Amino acid sequence: xxxxxxxxxxxxxxxxxxxxxxxxxxxxxxxxxxxxxxxxxxxxxxxxxxxxxxxxxxxxxxxxxxxxxxxxxxxxxxxxxxxxxxxxxxxxxxxxxxxxxxxxxxxxxxxxxxxxxxxxxxxxxxxxxxxxxxxxxxxxxxxxxxxxxxxxxxxxxxxxxxxxxxxxxxxxxxxxxxxxxxxxxxxxxxxxxxxxxxxxxxxxxxxxxxxxxxxxxxxxxxxxxxxxxxxxxxxxxxxxxxxxxxxxxxxxxxxxxxxxxxxxxxxxxxxxxxxxxxxxxxxxxxxxxxxxxxxxxxxxxxxxxxxxxxxxx
Numbered sequence: 001x002x003x004x005x006x007x008x009x010x011x012x013x014x015x016x017x018x019x020x021x022x023x024x025x026x027x028x029x030x031x032x033x034x035x036x037x038x039x040x041x042x043x044x045x046x047x048x049x050x051x052x053x054x055x056x057x058x059x060x061x062x063x064x065x066x067x068x069x070x071x072x073x074x075x076x077x078x079x080x081x082x083x084x085x086x087x088x089x090x091x092x093x094x095x096x097x098x099x100x101x102x103x104x105x106x107x108x109x110x111x112x113x114x115x116x117x118x119x120x121x122x123x124x125x126x127x128x129x130x131x132x133x134x135x136x137x138x139x140x141x142x143x144x145x146x147x148x149x150x151x152x153x154x155x156x157x158x159x160x161x162x163x164x165x166x167x168x169x170x171x172x173x174x175x176x177x178x179x180x181x182x183x184x185x186x187x188x189x190x191x192x193x194x195x196x197x198x199x200x201x202x203x204x205x206x207x208x209x210x211x212x213x214x215x216x217x218x219x220x221x222x223x224x225x226x227x228x229x230x231x232x233x234x235x236x237x238x239x240x241x242x243x244x245x246x247x248x249x250x251x252x253x254x255x256x257x258x259x260x261x262x263x264x265x266x267x268x269x270x271x272x273x274x275x276x277x278x279x280x281x282x283x284x285x286x287x288x289x290x291x292x293x294x295x296x297x298x299x300x301x302x303x304x305x306x307x308x309x310x311x312x313x
Contacts (some may be wrong), residue, residue, distance in 0.1 A: 051292070058286040064279030076286040086287065089268045090294065093247055096182055096267060100246035103186035105238050108193025109231075113223075115194070116201055126198070130191035137188060141255025144184050145171070148256075171257055174264045181265055185252050189245075193238045200234035201227065236306035243302060247295050 058076060062069045080086045111129055115122040132140060147153045148170035159166040171177050204227060212222045250269040253259065259266035268291050275284035 054285055054289050054292070057282055058289045060282050062282040062285070064281065072282075076282055077290075080283065080286055080290065085263075085271065086268075086290075088263070089266050089271045090290075092178065092264070092266060093249075093268045093291075096178055096185075096249065096253075096265070097243050097246040099179060099182035100185045100189075100249070101239055101243040103183055104190050104193050104242045105235070107186060107190040108238065109197050111190065111194040112197035112201060116198065126191075126194070129194055132188045133191045135188070137251040138255050140184065140188050141252040145256045148180070172261055174262050177257060177261060178265050181253055181256055182246075184256060185246060185249060186242075188252065189242065193242065196234045196238050197231065200231045204230050232306075232310040236303070236310060239306060240299070240303055244295055244299055247291070247298070 057069075059071060059073060060069050061072045115125050115129075149155075150167040150169050150172075152170075154170065155166040155168055158168075170180055208226060209222060212226055217225070248269060249267055250273065253265055253267055254270055254273070257265045259270045268287060272284050272287045272291070275287060
């Protein structure tokens with residue numbers, strides 16, 4: 001009689017080991033906020049620290065004519081605001097900024113409407129119009145300065161077309177030179193405005209436009225009543241950046257006219273640059289602080305008005 005062997009007992013299922021908790025120190029080191037540290041350091045070193053020193057040195061007599069720096073209070077501000085040149089340069093800077101904002105946004109919007117369709121030619125044209133944005137502003141200024149001379153390329157082209165000798169001093173008028181320089185500035189940056197407006201146009205729902213067409217609305221009526229109101233966020237961004245950015249303009253004007261003729265294009269930054277070159281560091285710092293405060297005071301009403309317009313629309 002043979003003994004029956006009992007079947008082997010099933011092996012116990014392995015129990016899952018609990019994962020070890022992550023150390024607190026490592027979790028803190030992997031926090032996404034650490035990626036902001038390099039950018040924050042650059043911002044502190046190259047923006048906040050110079051801005052603080054700008055406020056400090058504006059109330060001193062810092063210059064290249066003596067080594068000591070003394071506190072003079074508000075004497076620099078009193079001397080500057082009694083100087084007619086500063087007030088005149090502030091007026092020129094404001095006029096220049098308004099012209100640039102108008103030209104840049106009008107040209108950028110027209111380009112966006114013309115190049116809205118996604119065709120190979122339009123894609124190439126978009127890239128071509130965006131190229132000046134990445135070019136050096138000084139290079140753009142010197143190129144146009146050479147083109148707009150009385151013997152420059154523009155007059156030669158006009159003379160070839162008309163069959164007569166043309167020698168117009170495009171940068172020599174005390175009335176219209178600031179308009180010409182503002183057009184150059186707008187030409188350089190209109191490609192950026194074009195892209196912002198293109199992005200805004202692409203976000204408009206086609207069903208809304210199709211419903212307007214079925215109701216008999218033409219292109220202009222559709223643009224005026226539907227498309228342009230829906231572009232309000234793009235208008236806010238482009239107008240604010242063009243207006244406030246051109247108030248800090250320097251390189252294009254310096255390369256084309258140097259502030260001339262007769263000081264009619266002398267922006268405040270050019271005045272500051274010349275004052276620094278004369279060794280009057282405290283006065284130049286006071287001017288830059290005045291420009292900073294003017295841009296800050298102007299920025300809030302402009303942005304508030306444009307954002308309020310968005311809410312109304």
